[in-house]
Amino acid sequence: MKRFLFCISYNGSAYHGWQVQKNSLTVQHVVQDAIEKVTGFRNDVVACSRTDAGVHANNFFFHMDSDLKITPYNMRRAVSGYLPLDIEIKSVIEVDSSFHARYSAKSKEYIYKIWNSKIRNPFLNNLVWNYGRCLNLDRVKLAAKELIGEHDFTSFCSVKSDVKNKVRTLHNIEVLKDDSMVNFKLVGNGFLHNMVRIIVGTLVNVSEGLIDPMSVRDIINKKDRKAAGKTAPPYGLYLNNVTY
Amino acid sequence: MKRFLFCISYNGSAYHGWQVQKNSLTVQHVVQDAIEKVTGFRNDVVACSRTDAGVHANNFFFHMDSDLKITPYNMRRAVSGYLPLDIEIKSVIEVDSSFHARYSAKSKEYIYKIWNSKIRNPFLNNLVWNYGRCLNLDRVKLAAKELIGEHDFTSFCSVKSDVKNKVRTLHNIEVLKDDSMVNFKLVGNGFLHNMVRIIVGTLVNVSEGLIDPMSVRDIINKKDRKAAGKTAPPYGLYLNNVTY
Numbered sequence: 001m002k003r004f005l006f007c008i009s010y011n012g013s014a015y016h017g018w019q020v021q022k023n024s025l026t027v028q029h030v031v032q033d034a035i036e037k038v039t040g041f042r043n044d045v046v047a048c049s050r051t052d053a054g055v056h057a058n059n060f061f062f063h064m065d066s067d068l069k070i071t072p073y074n075m076r077r078a079v080s081g082y083l084p085l086d087i088e089i090k091s092v093i094e095v096d097s098s099f100h101a102r103y104s105a106k107s108k109e110y111i112y113k114i115w116n117s118k119i120r121n122p123f124l125n126n127l128v129w130n131y132g133r134c135l136n137l138d139r140v141k142l143a144a145k146e147l148i149g150e151h152d153f154t155s156f157c158s159v160k161s162d163v164k165n166k167v168r169t170l171h172n173i174e175v176l177k178d179d180s181m182v183n184f185k186l187v188g189n190g191f192l193h194n195m196v197r198i199i200v201g202t203l204v205n206v207s208e209g210l211i212d213p214m215s216v217r218d219i220i221n222k223k224d225r226k227a228a229g230k231t232a233p234p235y236g237l238y239l240n241n242v243t244y
Numbered sequence: 245m246k247r248f249l250f251c252i253s254y255n256g257s258a259y260h261g262w263q264v265q266k267n268s269l270t271v272q273h274v275v276q277d278a279i280e281k282v283t284g285f286r287n288d289v290v291a292c293s294r295t296d297a298g299v300h301a302n303n304f305f306f307h308m309d310s311d312l313k314i315t316p317y318n319m320r321r322a323v324s325g326y327l328p329l330d331i332e333i334k335s336v337i338e339v340d341s342s343f344h345a346r347y348s349a350k351s352k353e354y355i356y357k358i359w360n361s362k363i364r365n366p367f368l369n370n371l372v373w374n375y376g377r378c379l380n381l382d383r384v385k386l387a388a389k390e391l392i393g394e395h396d397f398t399s400f401c402s403v404k405s406d407v408k409n410k411v412r413t414l415h416n417i418e419v420l421k422d423d424s425m426v427n428f429k430l431v432g433n434g435f436l437h438n439m440v441r442i443i444v445g446t447l448v449n450v451s452e453g454l455i456d457p458m459s460v461r462d463i464i465n466k467k468d469r470k471a472a473g474k475t476a477p478p479y480g481l482y483l484n485n486v487t488y
Contacts, residue, residue, distance in 0.1 A: 011366040056367070086366045122255040122330045123300070127367060 004075055005063045005095045006031075006045070011086040012056045013126040013235065019050045027051075027087060031062070034082035038075070039068050048101045048242045049108065052194070054126065054234035058111070059090065059241045063101040099244075107171065109187045109241040112200045112232065117180040128181070129200075129236035135182055136207040137175055143206040144173040144184075146216035147199060154223035156199055157192035158231075166192055166223075173199070185240070194231055202229030248319055249307045249339045250275075250289070255330040256300045257370040257479065263294045271295075271331060275306070278326035282319070283312050292345045292486045293352065296438070298370065298478035302355070303334065303485045307345040343488075351415065353431045353485040354440045356476065358448075361424040372425070373444075373480035379426060380451040381419055387450040388417040388428075390460035391443060398467035400443055401436035402475075410436055410467075417443075429484070438475055446473030 008031070016024035020032070028045065036042050047062040070078070072092040080089050115121055115128040116135050147156075150169040157166055174185040184200055202219070205211045211219075211229055219227045252275070260268035264276070272289065280286050291306040314322070316336040324333050359365055359372040360379050391400075394413040401410055418429040428444055446463070449455045455463075455473055463471045 009366055011369075085364065085369045088364045088366045090363050119334050120329065120332050122253050122332045123371060125255075125329045 001065050001067050001097070003063055003065050003095050003097050003099060004072060005061060005093050005099065005101065006076075006079075007090045007092075008057070008060050008062075009088045009090055010057050010060065011127070012051060012054050014086060016053045017051050017055065018047060018057075018060070028062075030084065030087060031079075034079045035064065037082045038070075038078040039066055041066075046101050048105055049191075049239065051237075051239055052234050055237045055239070056127070056235075057239040060239050061101045061105075061242050061244075063095065063099065065097075104244050105190075105242050107187055107189050107243045108191060108239065109185065109243075110191065110196045111238045111240045112184040112186070112196055113236045113238065114182040114184075114200075114204075115180055116177075116182050119180075121180070126235045129233050131204065133208070135204070137177060137182070139209075139213050140203045140207050141175050142213035143203055143211070143216050144175060146213070147173060147220070151220050152223055153192055153195055153220070155219050155225055155228045156195050156202070157225065158194040158198075159225050161193040163192060168192065168195070175203075196237060197232040197234065198225075198228050198230075200232040200236070204232065205229030245309050245311050245341070247307055247309050247339050247341050247343060248316060249305060249337050249343065249345065250320075250323075251334045251336075252301065252304050252306075253332045253334055254301050254304065255371070256295060256298050258330055260297045261295050261299065262291060262301075262304070272306075274328065274331060275323075278323045279308065281326045282314075282322040283310055285310075290345050292349055293435075293483065295481075295483055296478050299481045299483070300371070300479075301483040304483050305345045305349075305486050305488075307339065307343065309341075348488050349434075349486050351431055351433050351487045352435060352483065353429065353487075354435065355482045355484045356428040356430070356440055356444045357480045357482065358426040358428070358444075359424055360421075360426045363424075365424070370479045373477050375448065377452070379448070381421060381426070383457050384447045384451050385419050386457035387447055387455070387460050388419060390457070391464070392417060395464050396467055397436055397439055397464070399463050399469055399472045400439050400446070401469065402438040402442075403469050405437040407436060412436065412439070419447075440481055441476040441478065442469075442472050442474075444476040444480070448476065449473030 015027045018027045020028045043064045045062040045064040076092040113128040114131050118132040154166045170188040172187045176183045259271045262271045264272045287308045289306040289308045320333050320336040357372040358375050362376040396411050398410045412434050414432040416431045420427045
């Protein structure tokens, strides 16, 4: 038995997220269909994480086991042939059976893209959050700094989440502006449901003056989703990388 | 009577080019529909040039006349409201009645984008030419240099063109590589039908060893479309700017 680790990239616009659902098209469903055409078996693949509907991935990892005599290179080529153009396999490697796409992850990196201009970019529909008001990045960076570190991120987690331990370490938030594009890069040991989107939505509320940059510590301490700001829309979010 | 100069950007993927056609959806048709909803009149707008089906524009100019009492700012806002998300108005200004979007153009700049990797980019479908073989940019640049200057570009013009004078001046060709993206930037006083796409296709044939970089002068001198290389696909092409 071999364990294959896939790294894929996908444009999530057309999908109801990663995870298989009844009655909805998801990335996992399409990927498993493609693999089944190659291996002849229905494999449940094991992913590094989930993504919500409309969310994208630059480097998303999953593993699967197979006793098929096939090289990782040929696996990549064969499965690629059955995938649509909005899902691309970047690499396939063979890993040890002790490796796990989810549990072996040491840290994850997300990017959130805001197109900060009154003039939309017609090439980026569904790929950014179009936000027309001028972002005050000095305020945003001040607030972002307060979020870095180990905290209970209950205030920045969807109330729908049933995860018990909401303590996570946010290693870094970078805010980079390049012309009209503002990229938020977040690195952490793990992320709660909607955590990046609530952080970005809160930082935008800080820019708008609705939240004081120095009140971020209070928001964390309240451990109450209502204390934080709005949830940014899904289409600006990219799972950028996973470190193993 | 006022003359308004519009600068628009569009993702051409969904359109049969710029110019109005019977029985096909074009960018001009959609733009004129939107303007009619604002002005109440069917205006034929006058464009800087045409683009083929699937070709994009970062900055495309057209003018129109109206005796409506409306500021350029409000014209932009009003017409924008009736446009789909793949066509965006970047600016509207008032110009003198002697100004002409086509005849006043001094030079034009096109960009051609090649995604040069065996691994496609799922965010760039229809926005680049996916080309998997490694481009030899040294050869490409040698050949490109030979094209710069004033020449009869008959060999680099679609045989369907009925333009008589095929002499144009190509001011510059830049070839810039950024990771997997190769951008060809061409600036000239005017371009013939398919000229950029035939130049890029020929340069790719040079990279492949099918055409010698030093034979480009001969190709020009033959004044025969068959002497040049293939026509690159439309979806990598962007009208990037017009200088007036």
